[in-house]
Amino acid sequence: MPNPIIDALKNIYPLAVPEIALIALACLLYLAGTWRRDRDLWGTVALVALASVGVVLWYTVPTRPPTAAEVYAAPIILDRLALLTKVITLIGGAILVIFTWYDISDKLAAEFYGCMLLILAGIGLTAMSNDLIALFLSLELISIPTYVMLYIPRRDDLGREAATKYFLLSVFSSGILLFGFSYLYGIAGSTNLSAIMDALRSTQGVDLPVLVLVALVMVVAGLGFKITAVPFHFYAPDVYQGTTASMAALLAFLPKVAGFVALARVLGFVVPAGPAAIAFGPHLPKLLWIVAAVTMTLGNVLALLQTNLKRLLAYSSIAHAGYMLMGLTVAQSLEATNSNVPGGVEAIMFYLVAYGGMTIGAFAVFSYLSTPEREVEMEDDLAGLGVSHPGVALLMTLFLFSLIGVPLTAGFVGKMMLFFGALSGKGDSGVLFRWLAAIMAVNAAIGAWYYLRIIAKMYLHRPVKPLPKTKALPKLMTLWSCALVTLVFGIYPKPLVDLAARTTPRLASNQSVAKASPHTAINP
Amino acid sequence: MADYLWLIPCLPLLASIVIAFAGPRWLRGQSHWPCLLAVAAACFLSMLVAGEIISQEQGDATLKTYYSWVQSGKLDVGMTLRADALSAIMLVTVTFVGTLIAIYSAGYMHGDPGYPRFFACVALFIFCMTGLVMADNFVLLYAGWEGVGVCSYLLIGFWFQRPSAAAAARKAFLVNRIGDFGFMLGILLLWSQFGFRLDYQSVFDRADTLAGTSTLTAICLLLFCGAVGKSAQFPLHVWLADAMEGPSPVSALIHAATMVTAGVYMVARCMPLYQLAPDALLAVAGIGAFTAMLAALIALTQTDLKRVLAYSTMSQLGYMFLALGSAAHPTITYAAVLAAIFHLFTHAFFKALLFLAAGSVMHAMGDVIDMRRFSGLRRLLPTTHWTFLMGALALSGFPLWSGFWSKDEILGVALEASKKGVFPTYYMIFFMAGVITAALTAFYTFRAYFLTFWGEERIPPEAGEHAHESPPIMTVPLVILAVLAAGIGLVAQPLTGWFGDLLAKTPGLHEHPHHANIIVMLGSSLFAIAGIALAYWMYVKEPKTADELADSVPGLYDASRNKFYLDEAYYNGIVRPAHATSVVCRIFDLYILDGLIDLLAHGARWLGQLFRPIQNGLVQFYALAMVLGLGVFLISLVWALGG
Structure with missing residues (x-):
């Protein structure tokens, strides 16, 4: 007689083929890198690997919803959220591979791209995690290669300081996260996410034990490091400033994707067993509300004072994390009222794409303009860019407009989704959500100030010291692909909005949305 | 017909885009080709449209909806193009005159640093203007309306380095905004009153429900506000004279032949509304008659040749509104629309001709256009002289020339309205004003003609040593327009009657037999000839009388010269x-x-x-x-x- 649990455990391997392939390829790169030192070769290998994994991914899409045994026993599960996350990170990863092309030496290229593949595998596994242990291991699979990557491209004092800081604080936050996980396990008696949510929900009506709240705070704090939520954001400005623009772009984007997806899983917004957002009770939105408000406000007001471009973008990345936290804040209420507004996790998924486009793009502008002799670091370095480099200035303006949230850019659509999500929050905390939307509006205005300041610098000021003309094709390609993402999803956001909307069970059952997809079977 | 309708506006648009992108770098001196080809093709297609409508038994509007442009709540705006007789007449006029002017401009603008920009703007203008006349709903009409306004702004300020040109462009745009604001309010009021529909057919079908109410009068007056601005009627007429800062082909195309007639077209198009609101019609006729006379009085003393023509344009547009406003009785509605549109049609040819000839004078005189500084040019510029004379005769309403026929239709309609309409006394006054203006028109037109081409030959130093006739690329369009200015009126209406037959196929316009008023014809001919004779006597025979007369009535003379200090x-x-x-x-x-x-x-x-x-x-x-x-x-x- 076949055992359903054994079958479920066996069935997970086909789902993880892309990640297994990525890890295998990374090992191959580490090995082969000792024989040949050629960044063009290994960069190409990495790109080909990502492309072929993308193709493989298409064939791993399951055709049936997971069985009960799989939901409650399998450590990983491939649902729409995981799929979309993988697609986003594969494309983002490919852009980052191109971006970093000239930033690393031939000597260490194989190691560097190997680490990149590992990170992408880690994010894929994080997105699929259905189990605390799997989740934690996947997150570590992201963190550890990141430490190495921070060392590789820039090895002066500032670079080392940045890598060390990141390493220490990241390990520290992993500890906090693990601590939180242990509490969850202690309460529910299982490491399976669906089982934990069921256990927590069974206490509904009864006061949640204090221990649940401790676990909750620990988990948010531990993952808050990855998404640069205040007060776990401290590393960001120092590390971004200390490393290369391309690594800063990577740090601003990939860990945020992993962090938000992991939060969506652990907090019960998207678990295979169905909606479980209420599992953590009414204190979860309040906690997230405070973190979101503080994060966006502090990020913006501190960004106001920056004249160092990378620090400015670091604070801006903190502020944007605050906006995205709004999505988590209202997700529970949207779930509870069965609202059809895509303003929760769906909006975050869209925003991550938009954010990736505009932030990687902005970093790519700095990187494109920098030469080994002269790095673009301060705002004044960009003065007069509109005259000396009109094309790049125009792209930079596009990215900044998107960061501000000007219509026809992806940033606008993302902000709008989050904003309307907050406005449509119902119930007792509806007023609170509206306040949060108001705080976001004020913050967006503050943000516009320092982004516009850069635009003014580029177009209205005379160059202090003219930048040299550079021609780095990979950086240009990065710029163009980011601009494409920013514009296409700004002008025609519908396909991505639909894709993002189907990541949560609440909106996946929406008939009009579901009809268009060939993979409707994934979500029951 | 429906298959190629979209090409008429889209070809010029495409040309405009091509010139804008490829012009400055690659086309340069050849930038006129895309514009010329596109407008000529649009002209050919417009003639096909007109031909098809003539051959129809029953005049129907061909509607073609391309897609729903805006659909939100109670607002539903389709990208719908309309081709009926009225549109077809406008299309043929706009694209035909446009083609000739594009040819002329290739010579006139030759060597200008903004050569590609000029043709990009002209092509864009043709796109907007054809869009305006082919619109099937008020929103598209408004879009085209604003579009031609922008093109006019761009082209008046074409030489934006000159402060006067930049100021004139700004003035034109701002004054037009005032009118457009009323126009917009009118459209909104109309939208809210006619079941939230904006397409012509639905609106006109429901017009009866509001017949005689003050709401309908308000709608008509607000819409007319837009026409007052666009067609430079009192009190928003002040921009047109300054608009002469633009290149002469622009004055010919936009500020004489086509754009300024958009107001006339719009009122004619909305005649199903206006004929139910006699008060509004009275206002239309009153403003038209008043502007016709005011502009004629100002034109008497202007010394700038192009400004004389600009004021005459206002005056002639006033005539057209006088005609439209006389549609106060169902039996004369058709005659009124016919008179207005027929005058619009002939005016487009002879006024474009006059402006182009004035441009040719300017070309030869080194950009001097002040009539006090040159004279006796008839031997130096023979072709320009003859063609200008043809245009002047047409404008004065000299018997058998085209302006004669259309102007008599207008006066006849006004007289008819004073017999049948609701306000006989007013229409009688308007009629008298029209007759007096006819004499004034003949006088000031020939004053300009005699001052420029007769008397001793004087050439300003700016012209250089060898002032000469313009090249053939400019004179050929002049000759073609001269032939049309002389003959089109006679051929189109009294001889063949095809113009009236075509217009009668406009849906909603019912043909009523009407007869030319022989008394009016004889009277107005007499006035026109008297005006010409007086001008001849004052400026050729006894050149001193003009100054003596001016000195004897200094107050009146100064008031006219200074445009009545408006x-x-x-x-x-x-x-x-x-x-x-x-x-x-x-x-x-x-x-x-x-x-x-x-x-x-x-x-x-x-x-x-x-x-x-x-x-x-x-x-x-x-x-x-x-x-x-x-x-x-x-x-x-x-x-x-x-x-």
């Missing part, structure tokens, strides 16, 4: 108070609002300064802060749960 009155009455208000607002903005904003900004910066020290770069402090943050969250949550 510009000054507007400046002191409107512009200056507005300016004063803006100064007050600026002070408020600068010191009070900005102060508040600065205060907020400083608040944000201050907050930033407050938190800045905690970012001190020490990793142990960061870890501590993280733990502290964690602790605060934990304690507050536990406390909240407990409390």
Whole structure:
């Protein structure tokens, strides 16, 4: 007689083929890198690997919803959220591979791209995690290669300081996260996410034990490091400033994707067993509300004072994390009222794409303009860019407009989704959500100030010291692909909005949305 | 017909885009080709449309909806193009005159640094204008309406380095905005009153429900506001004379033949509404008659050849509105629309001709256009002289020339309205004004003609040593237009009658037999000839009389020369108070609002300064802060749960 649990455990391997392939390829790169030192070769290998994994991914899409045994026993599960996350990170990863092309030496290229593949595998596994242990291991699979990557491209004092800081604080936050996980396990008696949510929900009506709240705070704090939520954001400005623009772009984007997806899983917004957002009770939105408000406000007001471009973008990345936290804040209420507004996790998924486009793009502008002799670091370095480099200035303006949230850019659509999500929050905390939307509006205005300041610098000021003309094709390609993402999803956001909307069970059952997809079977 | 309808506006648009992108770098001196080809093709297609409509038994509007442009709540705007007889006449006029002017411009603008820009704007203008006349709903009409306004702005200010050109462009745009505001209000009121529909058919079908109400009068008057601005009628006429700062082909195309007639077209198109609102019609006729006379009086004393023509344009547009406003009785509605549109049609040819000939004079005289500085040019510029004469005869309403036929239709209709209409006395006065204006027109037109081409030959120094006739690329369009200006009126209406037959196929316009009024014809011919004779006597026979006459009535002479001080009155009455208000607002903005904003900004910066020290770069402090943050969250949550 076949055992359903054994079958479920066996069935997970086909789902993880892309990640297994990525890890295998990374090992191959580490090995082969000792024989040949050629960044063009290994960069190409990495790109080909990502492309072929993308193709493989298409064939791993399951055709049936997971069985009960799989939901409650399998450590990983491939649902729409995981799929979309993988697609986003594969494309983002490919852009980052191109971006970093000239930033690393031939000597260490194989190691560097190997680490990149590992990170992408880690994010894929994080997105699929259905189990605390799997989740934690996947997150570590992201963190550890990141430490190495921070060392590789820039090895002066500032670079080392940045890598060390990141390493220490990241390990520290992993500890906090693990601590939180242990509490969850202690309460529910299982490491399976669906089982934990069921256990927590069974206490509904009864006061949640204090221990649940401790676990909750620990988990948010531990993952808050990855998404640069205040007060776990401290590393960001120092590390971004200390490393290369391309690594800063990577740090601003990939860990945020992993962090938000992991939060969506652990907090019960998207678990295979169905909606479980209420599992953590009414204190979860309040906690997230405070973190979101503080994060966006502090990020913006501190960004106001920056004249160092990378620090400015670091604070801006903190502020944007605050906006995205709004999505988590209202997700529970949207779930509870069965609202059809895509303003929760769906909006975050869209925003991550938009954010990736505009932030990687902005970093790519700095990187494109920098030469080994002269790095673009301060705002004044960009003065007069509109005259000396009109094309790049125009792209930079596009990215900044998107960061501000000007219509026809992806940033606008993302902000709008989050904003309307907050406005449509119902119930007792509806007023609170509206306040949060108001705080976001004020913050967006503050943000516009320092982004516009850069635009003014580029177009209205005379160059202090003219930048040299550079021609780095990979950086240009990065710029163009980011601009494409920013514009296409700004002008025609519908396909991505639909894709993002189907990541949560609440909106996946929406008939009009579901009809268009060939993979409707994934979500029951 | 429906298959190629979209090409008529889209070909010029495509040309405009091609010139805008490829012109400055690659096409340069050849930039006129895309414009010329596209407009000529549009002209050919327009003639096909007109031909198909003539061959139809029953005149029907061909509608073609391309897609739903805006669909939101109660607003439903389709990208629908309409081809019926009225549109077809407008299309043929616009594209035909446009083609000739594009050819002429290739010579006139030759060597100008903005050569590609000029043709890009002209092509864009043709796109907007054809869109305007082919629109099937008020929103598309408005879009085209604004589009031609923008093109007019761009082309008046074509030589934007000249402050006067930039100021004229701004003035034209702003004055037009005033009219457009009323137009917009009219459209909104109409939308709210006619079941939230905006397409012509639905609106006109429901017009009866509001017949005779003050709401309908308000709608008509508001719509007419837009026409007053666009067609330069009193009191918004002040922009047209200044618009002569633009290149002469632009004055010919936009400010004489086509754009300024958009108002006439619009009122004619909305005749199903207007004929139910006699009060509004009276206002239309009154403003038209008044403007016709006012502009003619101003034109008497102007010394700038192009300005004389500009005022004559206003005056002739006034005639067209007088005709439309005379549609006060169902039996004369058709005659009124016919008179207005027929005059629009003939006017387009002879006024474009006059402007192009004036441009040719300017070309030869080294951009001098002041008639006091040259004279006796008839031997130097023979072709220009003959063609100008043809245009002048047509404009004066000299018997058998095209203007004669159309102007008589208008006067006849006005007289008819004074017999049948609701307000006989008013229409009688308008009719008299029209007759007097006819004499004035003949006089000032030939004054300009005699001053320029007769008398002793004088050439200003700017013309250089060898002032010469314009090249064939400019004279050939002149000759073609001259032939049309002379003959088209006779051929199109009294001889063949095809113009009336075509117009009668416009849906909603019912043909009523009407007869030319022989008395009016004879009378107006007499007035026209008297005006010409007087001009001949004053400026050729006894050249001193003009000055003596001017000296004997100094007050009247100065009033006319200074355009009855209307510009000054507007400046002191409107512009200056507005300016004063803006100064007050600026002070408020600068010191009070900005102060508040600065205060907020400083608040944000201050907050930033407050938190800045905690970012001190020490990793142990960061870890501590993280733990502290964690602790605060934990304690507050536990406390909240407990409390």
